[in-house]
Amino acid sequence: MNLVLTSDLVRSFTAYMVNRFGAKVIRKNDATEMRLVGWFLGTMGILDKTRFINGFATTVGRRIYLPFEPGDLSLDVSLWSQVATIVHECQHVVQYDKFGAVSFVSKYLGSTAGRTSLEVDAYTTAIELEWWRSQRKIDPASLALLMKDYAVKDLDIKVAAVALRTIAETVWSGAVVTTTSRAAINWFERYGGDQ
Secondary structure (H helix, E strand, O other), rough: OOEEOOOOHHHHHHHHHHHOOEEEEHHHHOOOOHHHHHHHHHOOOOOOOOHHHOOEEEOOOEEEEEOOOOOOOOOOOOOHHHHHHHHHHHHHHHHHHHHHHHHHHHHHHHHHHHHHHHHHHHHHHHHHHHHHOOOOOOHHHHHHHHHHHHHHHHHHHHHHHHHHHHHHHHHOOOOOOHHHHHHHHHHHHHHHOOO
């Protein structure tokens, strides 16, 4: 696939994904509730407020809080990183729909094992998208290490690495297992190639 990303294409893609999965994108820096969460995390010594606001996308239910404006390159977030983030966060919306609000929140906040399983599912999208785009194999262990920012235990990171390795082997043999990657790939194959 010769994917040529432009700001307009990323904005169109974001609009498609938001509509397709019934989500809403909100600029994280503009959201009072996210500033409060950032303050709380900082006060508790869990994560620096500025890093939380500027470095992490966060999905709550159907609201996707992004630290960037889709298609905008002024914050030094590549267009491809924006696409991958949107697909990852939409996968959390799919999880929310699958489990329901109470079960999803309980699973995500109730245990590091639950949070890890949800993040493994969402990080699967990175493996799928990169393989589709460039036939490049992302190291599953490196992805699993990103979960340190989610306050999970070292054992959970090891379990995540094994789970992501197993999923990656399936993806590298040609499968697309997540709903959001499938939707993204189909959209880009229709609208994003050989422009």
